[in-house]
Amino acid sequence: MDAPATPHARAPRNHVVDVVLIVFSAALGYIAVTTLERPFGWPAWTGSVELALGLCACLSLWWRLTHPVAVATVLLVAGTFLSSVSVAPLFALYAVALLCSIRVTILFCALNLVSVAGPLLLRPEFHASPLLLLSAHVVGVIAATAFGLVIRSRRALVQSLRERAVAAETEAALRASQAEHEAREELAREMHDVLGHRLSLLSIQAGALGYNASMSSAESAQVVEEIRRNSRAALQDLREVLHVLRSPQADVPLPGAADIPTLVREAFPVGGSITLSDENGLTSVDSGVPALLGRTLYRFVQEGLTNVRRHAAGADTVVSITGRAGSDIRAEIRDTGAGAPAPQAASGTGSGLRGLAERAALVGGEISHGPTDDGGWRLAMKLPWLA
Template identity: 40%
Template sequence: MTRTEYPWLLPSAMADPLNPDLPAERPRVRPRRTVRDWIVDTVIFFAAAAVGLLAGEASSQAGNSDLVVFADQIVGAAACCALWLRRRAPVALAVVLAVVGAVAPVAGGALLLSLFSLAVHRPFKPVAIVGALAIVSCAVQAVVRPDPTISLLGAVVVGVILVLLMIGWGMLVRSRRQLVLALRERARRAETEAELRAEQAQRLAREAIAREMHDVLAHRLTLLSVHAGALEFRPDAPPAEVARAAGVIRDSAHEALQDLREIIGVLRAPGESDGPDRPQPTLTTLDALVEESRRAGMKVVLDNRIGDPDTVPAATGRTVYRIVQEALTNARKHAPGTEVTVGVRGVPGDGITVEAGNPAPAGDFEKVPGSGQGLIGLTERATLAGGRLDHGPRKDGGFGVRAWLPWPS
């Protein structure tokens, strides 16, 4: 519950923030009665009037003088009209009616309904205090204005029971309203938390797509850059080499376009795909990756000691593929012309170990820019898969990557 939702909880006046010494001028904001409030207040007014009429009739039959009966009617009418103030000042209204009810039985109905309203709108402490005052008022009324049809003790007991019933009913209504407010607040918080979880899931999905896009496209675009640079710096190359480089550029551009289309397809809604999904790379496609790098002019030595790659889980095999792909891409960028060694070994239960490395490059070469985000993304990928990845310079000046991934038995 906030003050903006319930403006009547605001202070009665607000001081000028630019000059605190000036008196506040804005009056207290009060809620306007709704149609439901008017209906409830009207029903309560007529209920109190009905009880007052019954009490007035009993007063006239008890042998009271006409002046006392007339005074009772005036007090009863005023008490019923005062119930219209029960929302603004429930405590003050209940106290006044308790005092008046001690000498005017016709105000008893208004007193009971004011106690109900007090229990609905105020906490237990003021309700208990005013309730005790109302019980005393009932006892005083039984002595000052006795009812000839009932004994003194019976009148006191009936009065106490009615007071307790109205207070209990009001507290029950208050508890129910608080429960409804709590459930609404809990539902609102649950919706907010669900939105936060959805936003977090979207952010994680975007990060995963960004890592995948980097891993996929960096390999293809590096091939394009290397071969395009070779054609630029060697315009007099033999036609066979020019044709081979052009073929690699064409194939790499085509594969990059396919990979990009596949990644963008992940962002589309279901049913919006342009065609059937391409198969994801696994450990069984590792030989094709190495062969592609060899056709591009790289020297790659692959030592794959896993006899049956199909038994490796698809997610684990995909991670192995991406690690080797990133190692080949980095070697092509930062150590062209060197021999890259790739080793993959493992058995179910012990996990899979992936090692890739290259010696230091010899001579000058055209450097392809890199941000280093690929290895960071691979480290996160391996960690999420339950494994680990280490990378860094080797003693011979080269660079190496070593990763371990779990392989359940």
Template identity: 40%
Template sequence: MNAATPPEPRRRRSARDWAVDLAMFLLAVGFGLMVIADPGQSPHGPIGPDARRDLPLWLAVTEQLVAFAGCAALWWRRSRPVGIAVVLVVLSGVSALIAGAMLIALFSLAVHRPPKVSLSVFGLAVGASFLHSALWPDPFVPLFVDFLLGVAILGTVTGWGLTVHHRRKLVESLRDRAVHAEAEARLRAEQAQHQVREAIAREIHDVLGHRLSMLSVHAGALEYRPDASSEEVARSASVIRESAHQALQDLREVIGVLRAPVGELPQPTLADLEQLVEEADHVGARVELVRDHEGTVPERVGRTVYRVVQEALTNVRKHAAGADTLVRVAGAPGEGLTVEVRNGPASAPRPPGPVDGAGQGLVGLAERLSLASGRLEYGPTDGGGWRLSAWLPWPA
């Protein structure tokens, strides 16, 4: 069973509302007093010199009390515009004293309710106008002309109210659009910030992960083999020192990329792949590079290939220390470029300590390839090793 919808909170009148309501009340009362002071006049013209003077006293007093009650009802025209407008329209058909309050109620109805409702009450007001013209005929103006004059007044008031109604709806629509546009702009900004953070995380992981993995491998080897010779300790210390120096250089480049305009600083390309493989080979990974492609590889594709090989070699050092590794790059324009990194089983014990960030590099690599419209495949091989393969489009 659905819960009952809670009623909307009542809107409190502002100082402007009080001023407008008081003005409308006084205007309606003033119109009625004008008719009482000049009983030979109706809202449309003279109705005969003795028409209203011949009314019985009780009927005249009742008419005045009803007219005053109708004027007082205008204070609630915002909360109950339909009911008040209908009652005043019906009473205006028999009493000229309430015509002013009826016009104000008709205007308020057109402002606060949909056009379909206000036009329906307008039709009722047209009928009441005809009844009033028939009950209080003007001896100097034909009935049809008097009726058309009343309809013109009703149409003007209703049209004015509809104009105000549509203008308010337009302002509300523009305000809602502005709110939605602001929310969408804030959402786009958050998404852009999220994408930038992801790009920074991938760049830091790709650039620093390679260097820091070499530091971890050699530092772990020194800890694992306390009986190593002085030559091996010196060699590992040299690699650690060189890797730390390169890591600092890479960190400065990453910070520079964040501070400088996009594309201002140089990025690695396919031409730097030999140096990457040579560095990995120097630390005992035994890496072989085979290049079998034609033509000049696009800069973006070459940079992505470099990152793929860099991440793959980092994973080999982490999970398969000392394994023989083959890096193969092949392809041609129009066919795409394929890079494959295949390693055998580990030939050296893994350094002690946990492996940080396991799996995050492959996730970032998959995102990088997805942005370049490429594909990534990886998994174990039959010989106990690991294979990572990526394909990138190479336009003809």
């Protein structure tokens, strides 16, 4: 069974319509009562009574939108027995079709069609053409029902479109919020990778300068120069990242696989060594590694070396990269674990590894890490390289 529609709020314009319908129905009822002659034997006062009852029935149209079923029932009964109630039941039937369920609408439509038998049976002598009366009544009932259903369908369509518009706005707001969140995460990853690498170098260099009092003046000057060079490089890296984030179509090149040898050379081993093993030449300029994979590979090596400097300074480290098109790119950073945490190095929060995992997941890859048998640490990543 269809649920009844929600009654409409009574807007100011509905009051005007109510008054017009009441006056119009009462006027037609007055014309009908004064025009038709009373049946033989009826006293004169019956006309006034019928007119008063018809006016009261027409006044019920004021509540047709708030109580459509009750008003339609009253006018249906009154229209069956009173000549002063002629078109008012049609207005009530329209309200039923507009506001009530389909089953209730069909019921009242059928009852209104049958109600025409009342005037035909009570006053047959005044209807020269019963067929004409019956035809007009049927047309009026069907028209009132159809018009109410059409307006109801139109309002339902408008309401549906409004709900869809609200849903679309909500979805757009959620997408914008999600895009903003992703942009913030991307910014956080870039800042962590760029600044974390450079600042770890500065921390180790500054720590070595402060803790190694036996360094000669030339060695100290060299370390200071390295600190100054890495500070400038950190600022330049920061400017490039911000420029790219502000303008995605910028022509500032982001680091890729070909920049990994430079990254390894710039690393600052304290008492240990860093070796790059690249059997298939993936870090060469003409290796053909896609830009996105190359950038992910670069950030992997950068984060791995940063972690080695933080937690195993002085350990021998090997960076190995293998792979080919149509297969997987496998990268691994393995240290011996013989070193110690770098002086003045901040303890990690794990955000770097989480960022690496997110980067790898974006290109369908994965990372793994854990201790090795010789007491060191291993960080590995696998990236799919489609041909």
